[in-house]
Amino acid sequence: MAGGNEVNVNESRMVVPLNTFVLISNFKIAYNMLRRPDGSFDRHLAEFLDRKVQANASPVNGVVSFDHILDRQTNLLARIYCPAPDPADVELPQLVAIYELQKAPSPNPFPVIIFFHGGSFAHSTSSSAIYDTLCRRLVTLCGGAVVISIDYRRSPEYRFPCAYDDGWTALKWASCQPWLRSGKDAKLRVFLAGDSSGGNIAHHVAVRAVHSGINISGNILLNPLFGGNKRTESELKLDGKYFVALQDRDWYWRAFLPEGADRDHPACNPFGPNGVELEGLPFPKTLLVVASLDLTQDWQLAYAEGLKKAGHEVQLLYREQATIGFYFLPNTEHYHEVMKEIKSFVRSDL
Amino acid sequence: MVDSSYGQESSANKSISTSPEIDGLLAGVGYAIRPSDLPHVAERLEKLDSAIIAAAAAGLPPEFLCSDAVHYNPSDLAAWVDSMSMLTSLSSPPIHPAPAPWPVQIYAPAPLSTPTVDLLAPEDAGINLVHLLMSCADSIHRDDHPSASKLIHEMQILLPRVGTAFGIGKVAAYFIDALDRRLRPRPSPPAEDEILYHYFYESSPYLRFAHLTANQAILESFNGLDRVHVIDLNLKHGLQWPALIQALALRPGGPPFIRLTGFGPPEICEVGRRLADFARSVKVPFAFTRLDEIQPNLLRVEPGETVAVNSVLQLHQFLSDPGSPGPIDSVLSWVKALRPRIVTVVEQEADHNRPGFLDRFTEALFYYSTVFDSLESAAAGAGPEVYLQKEICNIVCCDGEERVERHEPLASWRARFGRAGLWPVPHGSSAFRQASMLLTLSSGEGYSIEEVEGCLTLSWHGRAVISASAWHCGDGVDAPPLAGNIFFNGYSGSDRRE
Numbered sequence: 116m117a118g119g120n121e122v123n124v125n126e127s128r129m130v131v132p133l134n135t136f137v138l139i140s141n142f143k144i145a146y147n148m149l150r151r152p153d154g155s156f157d158r159h160l161a162e163f164l165d166r167k168v169q170a171n172a173s174p175v176n177g178v179v180s181f182d183h184i185l186d187r188q189t190n191l192l193a194r195i196y197c198p199a200p201d202p203a204d205v206e207l208p209q210l211v212a213i214y215e216l217q218k219a220p221s222p223n224p225f226p227v228i229i230f231f232h233g234g235s236f237a238h239s240t241s242s243s244a245i246y247d248t249l250c251r252r253l254v255t256l257c258g259g260a261v262v263i264s265i266d267y268r269r270s271p272e273y274r275f276p277c278a279y280d281d282g283w284t285a286l287k288w289a290s291c292q293p294w295l296r297s298g299k300d301a302k303l304r305v306f307l308a309g310d311s312s313g314g315n316i317a318h319h320v321a322v323r324a325v326h327s328g329i330n331i332s333g334n335i336l337l338n339p340l341f342g343g344n345k346r347t348e349s350e351l352k353l354d355g356k357y358f359v360a361l362q363d364r365d366w367y368w369r370a371f372l373p374e375g376a377d378r379d380h381p382a383c384n385p386f387g388p389n390g391v392e393l394e395g396l397p398f399p400k401t402l403l404v405v406a407s408l409d410l411t412q413d414w415q416l417a418y419a420e421g422l423k424k425a426g427h428e429v430q431l432l433y434r435e436q437a438t439i440g441f442y443f444l445p446n447t448e449h450y451h452e453v454m455k456e457i458k459s460f461v462r463s464d465l
Numbered sequence: 466m467v468d469s470s471y472g473q474e475s476s477a478n479k480s481i482s483t484s485p486e487i488d489g490l491l492a493g494v495g496y497a498i499r500p501s502d503l504p505h506v507a508e509r510l511e512k513l514d515s516a517i518i519a520a521a522a523a524g525l526p527p528e529f530l531c532s533d534a535v536h537y538n539p540s541d542l543a544a545w546v547d548s549m550s551m552l553t554s555l556s557s558p559p560i561h562p563a564p565a566p567w568p569v570q571i572y573a574p575a576p577l578s579t580p581t582v583d584l585l586a587p588e589d590a591g592i593n594l595v596h597l598l599m600s601c602a603d604s605i606h607r608d609d610h611p612s613a614s615k616l617i618h619e620m621q622i623l624l625p626r627v628g629t630a631f632g633i634g635k636v637a638a639y640f641i642d643a644l645d646r647r648l649r650p651r652p653s654p655p656a657e658d659e660i661l662y663h664y665f666y667e668s669s670p671y672l673r674f675a676h677l678t679a680n681q682a683i684l685e686s687f688n689g690l691d692r693v694h695v696i697d698l699n700l701k702h703g704l705q706w707p708a709l710i711q712a713l714a715l716r717p718g719g720p721p722f723i724r725l726t727g728f729g730p731p732e733i734c735e736v737g738r739r740l741a742d743f744a745r746s747v748k749v750p751f752a753f754t755r756l757d758e759i760q761p762n763l764l765r766v767e768p769g770e771t772v773a774v775n776s777v778l779q780l781h782q783f784l785s786d787p788g789s790p791g792p793i794d795s796v797l798s799w800v801k802a803l804r805p806r807i808v809t810v811v812e813q814e815a816d817h818n819r820p821g822f823l824d825r826f827t828e829a830l831f832y833y834s835t836v837f838d839s840l841e842s843a844a845a846g847a848g849p850e851v852y853l854q855k856e857i858c859n860i861v862c863c864d865g866e867e868r869v870e871r872h873e874p875l876a877s878w879r880a881r882f883g884r885a886g887l888w889p890v891p892h893g894s895s896a897f898r899q900a901s902m903l904l905t906l907s908s909g910e911g912y913s914i915e916e917v918e919g920c921l922t923l924s925w926h927g928r929a930v931i932s933a934s935a936w937h938c939g940d941g942v943d944a945p946p947l948a949g950n951i952f953f954n955g956y957s958g959s960d961r962r963e
Contacts, residue, residue: 166539
């Protein structure tokens with residue numbers, strides 16, 4: 116545990132706007148109450164405290180959303196966000212979902228973003244307000260993307276590989292939907308995106324995709340969650356200083372990874388001693404966003420190196436003085452510049 | 466710094482629109498907090514963080530890590546942080562006792578009937594059926610009965626192709642039947658109300674959720690009181706009360722004297738007798754009175770009695786067409802005049818009281834398709850559906866005084882209670898936990914409980930179906946304490962940890 120914590124607590128307050136500080140500190144305090152030392156999790160209290168919003172098929176800022184079951188067997192739910200349809204085509208909000216899901220492939224290309232929310236595999240859902248807001252913004256940002264936010268199964272109740280299985284199910288579902296295809300070639304132009312554990316999931320789903328012949332246009336990883344047995348310099352230096360403590364990270368890995376596994380498990384450490392080879396596979400280009408005040412950054416940078424060594428394209432955005440969660444509130448340069456890069460990344464091949 | 470005008474404004478909890486006084490970005494992610502409160506809250510969060518770290522270093526969990534702490538209103542961040550601070554005994558008492566002014570819509574306004582699931586199965590026949598239903602409803606809306614009849618005929622032909630065993634076909638069948646009954650009224654077969662009610666009670670968590678959350682709020686409000694009077698505006702079969710009687714029997718210090726007044730027809734005397742027998746068996750002093758719906762003036766409140774008023778899926782029957790006067794206002798005045806410590810209300814989270822037929826029909830179609838879908842997961846058979854069929858027929862076929870299923874959403878009720886001088890009592894994490902455990906133990910996956918501004922809703926696949934709220938009358942009657950550690954064990958057994 117790092118020393119001099121009182122000073123450091125004030126430091127984190129200095130580097131983010133006040134409302135961001137309040138938001139992320141609130142999560143930190145609340146999450147502390149949910150993790151139990153024996154590895155169990157107060158799921159009921161977690162759901163009570165999580166601020167959620169319902170889907171809304173009436174246009175808000177030009178975006179509509181609806182919840183949809185992707186797979187009846189696992190009850191895999193997703194929240195789908197679309198640009199609001201022309202009122203001439205759909206008179207009632209209740210009919211929006213039917214209308215969208217029935218559409219034929221569009222001649223005008225549009226991106227589809229399958230989004231995996233963060234929360235260290237344990238927290239949040241696709242209906243969490245922080246993620247609902249973010250996904251809505253992505254629709255508009257990317258010029259009318261369809262965003263599909265996956266309500267994957269969470270740990271500790273569901274360990275590896277459940278979240279990855281759910282991501283894979285979602286991708287397979289998307290690849291069978293005519294309404295998600297666009298352009299002259301009626302192609303599914305799909306990006307896998309996620310923050311924190313969601314970024315980790317996006318990577319692993321992409322790996323499955325390349326082994327199965329589904330083409331991914333790109334991966335967007337925001338502060339993705341990776342780790343390893345070794346304690347890195349950034350972990351030691353930043354432990355406890357900017358909202359995140361190393362022992363909390365450890366707790367979440369213990370809750371997600373199989374019993375008895377350590378942090379060199381390939382889920383946690385994809386380019387570590389147990390990692391899979393990605394060389395020669397059509398792995399998608401990656402936009403990787405790393406915050407300089409995130410204690411896991413060394414693992415994220417190692418991830419970028421691993422992709423490059425395997426011959427894959429990585430666009431690294433290293434944000435100086437950014438903390439985790441900067442993308443929740445549009446109140447910093449970090450937010451606006453990263454969003455701009457995401458927009459270019461997604462629209463560049465359309 | 467306390468701004469006393471804020472105190473008055475916020476305690477009124479009037480229907481203010483999204484308040485310009487709260488931080489807009491945080492509102493967008495679910496938190497209501499004034500910008501002026503941010504520094505104070507930030508400081509409290511820092512202190513809490515230090516307290517956690519210090520306690521961990523000393524090998525002890527801070528007191529507030531104890532899972533027995535009860536949380537309320539997580540969206541009111543300032544109040545939540547203050548209550549956490551008090552639990553850790555951090556120096557001063559809360560500086561801001563008054564909550565931030567509640568924006569009525571922290572979230573974007575959502576239409577209630579966003580369809581889910583089977584309605585969106587890709588079979589064209591099912592989609593056609595939906596469009597035909599809409600067209601038929603539109604014809605009726607325009608008083609074009611010949612077209613409506615034709616469409617009904619078409620749908621009846623299409624229906625077997627879609628299949629009525631599940632999904633859109635099943636709910637459509639009930640709505641087509643209701644449309645037909647509207648055009649050609651005929652008597653319904655007599656329904657075994659009690660049996661259907663029991664089917665519905667057992668095959669889905671809605672009623673048990675209603676009873677559990679209401680009972681938890683009542684139990685908390687009765688803390689420390691010796692003479693309590695529960696007034697049930699619609700006793701029906703009395704299924705709610707054994708659990709409350711039992712919980713009161715088990716409370717430390719012994720049970721209070723309980724009076725239960727139930728409104729309903731003479732048959733409910735039998736229910737009252739059974740409840741009295743049960744109370745006797747658990748040694749709870751108990752008395753039951755029946756009142757007719759039309760004679761509330763005969764209600765006696767004894768001096769020294771604390772009153773709880775309870776209404777489950779029933780208050781909407783006092784509503785009328787929007788804009789025209791109805792019994793609801795006098796009912797709420799009467800409730801308020803009883804000076805209740807708590808008023809527990811559970812209502813369908815639906816907008817079935819719109820004046821336009823097409824609107825009402827559409828809302829109902831998608832609402833009941835959600836509910837039917839949830840029943841399907843329980844393989845419940847036709848019983849609960851027939852129970853709901855009465856509601857569907859009432860909404861589709863009836864008008865004026867005959868239409869009693871005038872469901873309105875929580876937002877409307879909030880405004881109405883506010884105007885009547887009733888202020889919200891938030892359901893806390895203990896009620897939430899009990900309700901969640903109810904779902905885990907007894908219901909299919911797909912249900913969830915949400916906490917929104919102190920009220921709890923039970924949802925199916927993200928779509929709210931039923932919402933539970935609690936109110937008090939202000940006016941010098943103390944608000945029920947937000948008491949922790951009072952657990953309602955009616956459904957979860959003795960072990961609070963899952």
